[in-house]
Amino acid sequence: MRLVFDRPQSLADVQTHYCPGCTHGIIHRLIAEAIDELDVADRTIGVAPVGCAVLAYNYFNLDFQEAAHGRAPAVATGIKRALPDRVVFTYQGDGDLASIGTAEIIHAANRGEAITVVYVNNTVYGMTGGQMAPTTLPGQKTTTSPYGRDTDLAGYPIRVAEMLSTLVAPQYIARVAVNSAPNIQKAKRAIKKAFEIQVNDNGFALVEVLSTCPTNWGLTPEKSLRWLEENMIPYYPLGDFKVPKEVE
Amino acid sequence: MSEKLLMRGNEALGEAALKAGCQLYFAYPITPQSELPEYLSRRMPEIDRVFLQAESEIAAINMVYGAAGAGVRVMTSSSSPGISLKQEGLSYIAGAQLPCVIVNMSRGGPGLGSIQPAQSDYFQATKGGGHGDYHLIVLAPASVQEIVDLTILAFDLADKYRNPVMIMGDGLLGQMMEPVSFPDRSDVVLPEKPWATTGYTGERPKNIIRSLELQPERLEAHNQKLQEKYADMIATQKRSDEYLTDDADIVLIAFGTVARICRSAIDMAREKGIKAGLFRPISLWPFPDESLAKLGDKERTFLTVEMSCGQMIEDVKLALECRRPVHFYGRVGGIVPSPEEVLDKIEQIVAGRCEA
Ligand SMILES: Cc1ncc(C[n+]2csc(CCOP(=O)(O)OP(=O)(O)O)c2C)c(N)n1
Ligand code: SF4
Ligand SMILES: [Mg+2]
DSSP: OOOOOOOOTTBOSSOOOSOTTOTHHHHHHHHHHHHHHHTOGGGEEEEEOSSGGGGGGGTBSSEEEEOOTTOHHHHHHHHHHHOTTSEEEEEEEHHIIIIITHHHHHHHHHHTOSOEEEEEEOSEETTTTSEEOTTOOTTOOBTTBTTOOOHHHHOOOOOHHHHHTTSSSOOEEEEEEOSSHHHHHHHHHHHHHHHHIIIIIOOOEEEEEEOOOHHHHTOOHHHHHHHIIIIIHHHSOOEEEEOOGGGO | OOOOEEEEHHHHHHHHHHHTTOOEEEEOOOTTSTHHHHHHHHHHHHTTOEEEEOSSHHHHHHHHHHHHHTTOOEEEEEOHHHHHHTHHHHHHHHHTTOOEEEEEEEBOOSTTOOSSBOOTTHHHHHSOSSSSSOOOEEEOOOSHHHHHHHHHHHHHHHHHHTSEEEEEEEHHHHHOEEEEOOOOOTTOOOOOOTTSOSOOOSSSOOOEEOOOOOSHHHHHHHHHHHHHHHHHHHHHOOOEEEESOTTOSEEEEOOHHHHHHHHHHHHHHHHTTOOEEEEEESEEESOOHHHHHHHTTSSOEEEEEESSSSSHHHHHHHHHTTSSOEEEEEOOTTOOOOHHHHHHHHHHHHTTOOOO
């Protein structure tokens, strides 16, 4: 019998704590596949965020550091500057990266730190119970926007990929989604490319991944995928926002 | 020891850090310590080390976290408002047991305060600052040479205990120029760090740098382990200096810049026939309470002098266990007390015109 699918080596053989249907798990697998395919597991160091992925280090067969809320890009900077020949990536939610950690991500990107950032946007603070995030869609109900996000009060959702692509130093910035098999394939390619940029060109790369939070959205896993497609993708268009010069 | 060089405190501190093997330095500009990043921005590229100006003190301390976790010697520096911003990071660093050195050339507060020297960050440095049960080792130099010696010691202690160590100075010490010499460290072998995140090759279990522990029993055990470390520091790392204490009827307690002023005041008092002496804590945490308590065995009066509204005095009173009167003299707002003012206070106390 031919083996067509197996757990990537870099992914630990353990059960995760993620809720059923949560797409954090898919994103973990894509990262592990990219690391395996590039054969860099023995020199890769991950940085975990504060958020539902705080325990990410349990799910990868990699050395890991757990950062304070929002500070992962600064922690990754410290690691990369100390060990420039290692591969360093952060895994951050939208509350972590686009709210409390905006200064850290903008400046790591602006310095062109040779790190890979996987930015998981699920429009809410998942871990703390689904409160409104800077990425919550206009009108979207959350536990702290029970009447729906009022843009007069809370402004509009931040498009991180677009915002960071105005900077000169970053080499690769893309937005992908993990709501369907074809989109997962595209997400895989983008994540792998974001690691390749670091390994080959020593540049900054960020992939924003549109992800689901069935628990806090109050939807079934299946309906969550549809909600992502119908509501998130129109506001957060998919695609490459910044690509290295030679492939432009 | 090298030949004597005339150096400013902030610059001597930077050079001492390099001698101690500091590979990376991250900081954000703030007066009165900017000569330190300026010096290191010039020196570090010359010897292939990393100087990086961070976007904030928060970023700087988290860069320190990452680099320390990667197993290299690393330092950051700031002054009071910036040190406040570093407190979250310090708590994480202490929790994750990472070695690093933090310099506070402290200035007047609260808030933006002033850029003049102060010692009003004593509570913050010695009693916590960030959240959780943790301690920094806090070292307070009183001369440029001592800045050099304590900076090197700070790196060694940080590695020994896997704990952050703070150098507590003030604007005056940082700006002061004095002759210094640097020890020869060329044959010093730095300790191995098998716990560092350098990449998981399968030759050891994977290394995780973290402070999260959701299981209460495990977090309690982790705290107990930290407390054992602190107990060892308390047992072995208390440091202090004394000047003319043997026959003193009045003992002044002061650290850093203020200790130098007190020495002058003591010399002036002695000329007037008043037997005064000085007890100078060098480690602010652990506080050298036993040596101070010994001075309290004899019938004498104590006077704590600080550039604060009275912070170290609490540790002085605890050490003396209310057996002796403890007076206080403090100036704040960036005002440095003069030897004459301190002498005046000594004379008032000796004349019985002050209540402790
Ligand atoms: C300084 C600080 N503030 C607040 C928190 C509480 N907190 C924990 S996780 C989290 C939100 C994480 O949301 P996000 O980054 O979107 O990740 P998700 O859980 O949605 O994947 C918050 C606010 C914290 N741990 N630290
Ligand atoms: S709370 Fe939301 S983001 Fe967190 S694990 Fe559950 S579904 Fe996923
Ligand atoms: Mg989120």
